[in-house]
Amino acid sequence: MVLHTVNQNSNLLDDCLTVAAPGDSLLLLQNGVYALQTRQDELQTASTSGIALYVLSDDLKARGLSSAGDDTIQSADYEDFVDLVVAADRVIAWH
Amino acid sequence: MDSSRTLLILRRPPYDSGRNKSAVDMALALTVFDIPVDMLFLGDGVWQLLPDQEVKVTPAKSMQKTLASFPLYDVDQLYAEAEALEQRNLNAASLPHSVQAIPRQDLGEFCSSFRQVLVF
Amino acid sequence: MKISLLVTAAPADSYGVDPAWQFAKATLRRGHQLHRIFFYGDGVYHGNGLAVQAQNESNPASRWARLAEDHGTELVLCIASATRRGMLDNDEAHRLEQSAASAHPNFVLSGLGQWADVQLTADRIVHFGPSHG
Numbered sequence: 001m002v003l004h005t006v007n008q009n010s011n012l013l014d015d016c017l018t019v020a021a022p023g024d025s026l027l028l029l030q031n032g033v034y035a036l037q038t039r040q041d042e043l044q045t046a047s048t049s050g051i052a053l054y055v056l057s058d059d060l061k062a063r064g065l066s067s068a069g070d071d072t073i074q075s076a077d078y079e080d081f082v083d084l085v086v087a088a089d090r091v092i093a094w095h
Numbered sequence: 096m097d098s099s100r101t102l103l104i105l106r107r108p109p110y111d112s113g114r115n116k117s118a119v120d121m122a123l124a125l126t127v128f129d130i131p132v133d134m135l136f137l138g139d140g141v142w143q144l145l146p147d148q149e150v151k152v153t154p155a156k157s158m159q160k161t162l163a164s165f166p167l168y169d170v171d172q173l174y175a176e177a178e179a180l181e182q183r184n185l186n187a188a189s190l191p192h193s194v195q196a197i198p199r200q201d202l203g204e205f206c207s208s209f210r211q212v213l214v215f
Numbered sequence: 216m217k218i219s220l221l222v223t224a225a226p227a228d229s230y231g232v233d234p235a236w237q238f239a240k241a242t243l244r245r246g247h248q249l250h251r252i253f254f255y256g257d258g259v260y261h262g263n264g265l266a267v268q269a270q271n272e273s274n275p276a277s278r279w280a281r282l283a284e285d286h287g288t289e290l291v292l293c294i295a296s297a298t299r300r301g302m303l304d305n306d307e308a309h310r311l312e313q314s315a316a317s318a319h320p321n322f323v324l325s326g327l328g329q330w331a332d333v334q335l336t337a338d339r340i341v342h343f344g345p346s347h348g
Binding site: 005007008029030031032056058059062077078079081082083085086088090091093095 | 216234237240
Binding site for chain 2: 021090
């Protein structure tokens with residue numbers, strides 16, 4: 001299982017989702033969290049295909065956003081981030 | 096799976112930023128320490144593969160010359176996203192460094208064969 | 216678990232919220248070993264010992280230096296990236312005939328071999344790259 005991190009809201013997310021496989025996890029951080037607002041269809045499709053979605057809560061809050069009510073994505077803090085890294089076989093950082 | 100096999104992914108056109116140089120330097124260094132390295136060019140990264148890049152301003156060095164030197168350093172293989180080549184009217188066969196094109200739908204499986212994947 | 220980081224983002228990138236730093240602290244809180252942090256490309260600016268922050272901000276190099284002292288984490292600046300960006304330790308400043316050392320003394324300037332070693336020995340590697348450009 002691979003943990004993917006995405007820190008921009010750009011075609012980086014498309015490349016990440018192309019490489020990501022069912023069973024992988026995806027953590028949105030920094031400006032990547034804006035994907036929650038603008039890339040809902042892609043994220044929904046990823047979730048349906050079996051990719052576990054996470055968003056770094058600090059970065060979301062810092063940008064005045066919230067994932068409340070969005071059941072496809074789980075909120076994560078930095079300790080959760082560490083646990084995701086440990087649970088994964090390896091990490092691919094898309095930046 | 097080789098315990099150290101590394102894939103470096105390049106997504107930027109040549110001269111765009113320090114990222115390409117960082118990737119190339121790392122590729123060469125890893126091979127010195129017997130870590131096998133392959134490189135994958137995604138999206139605009141495939142522009143780096145064009146032959147005949149002429150750089151007039153020193154000390155810049157064309158990406159093409161750097162890539163051409165890779166076999167000397169045992170950088171194993173260069174791969175490019177097939178769709179990225181098509182969208183840019185490029186043909187893998189006409190590129191100089193024996194680049195192997197991979198369809199986008201196969202990239203996931205391809206990347207999963209590496210122990211380490213670093214994006215630049 | 217033995218975790219190492221590759222940092223290629225400059226510290227000013229995130230205006231105080233530095234994800235590599237936050238992750239490093241969380242790694243230690245979770246009881247893992249933070250073995251080595253390799254600063255590469257623009258990431259070497261994290262080791263700038265001469266940077267002076269505004270009053271309510273902390274200096275990235277000092278924060279990392281404390282981490283190294285408290286937890287034995289190795290802080291390595293890629294020597295090629297560092298010298299090109301004016302990040303010199305005493306030895307390099309002397310060797311290159313520059314007037315001052317700019318790297319914080321808790322950082323070590325060394326080659327990419329230190330990174331190759333991480334790839335061969337770390338249980339997990341996490342890369343923190345720029346969030347723009």
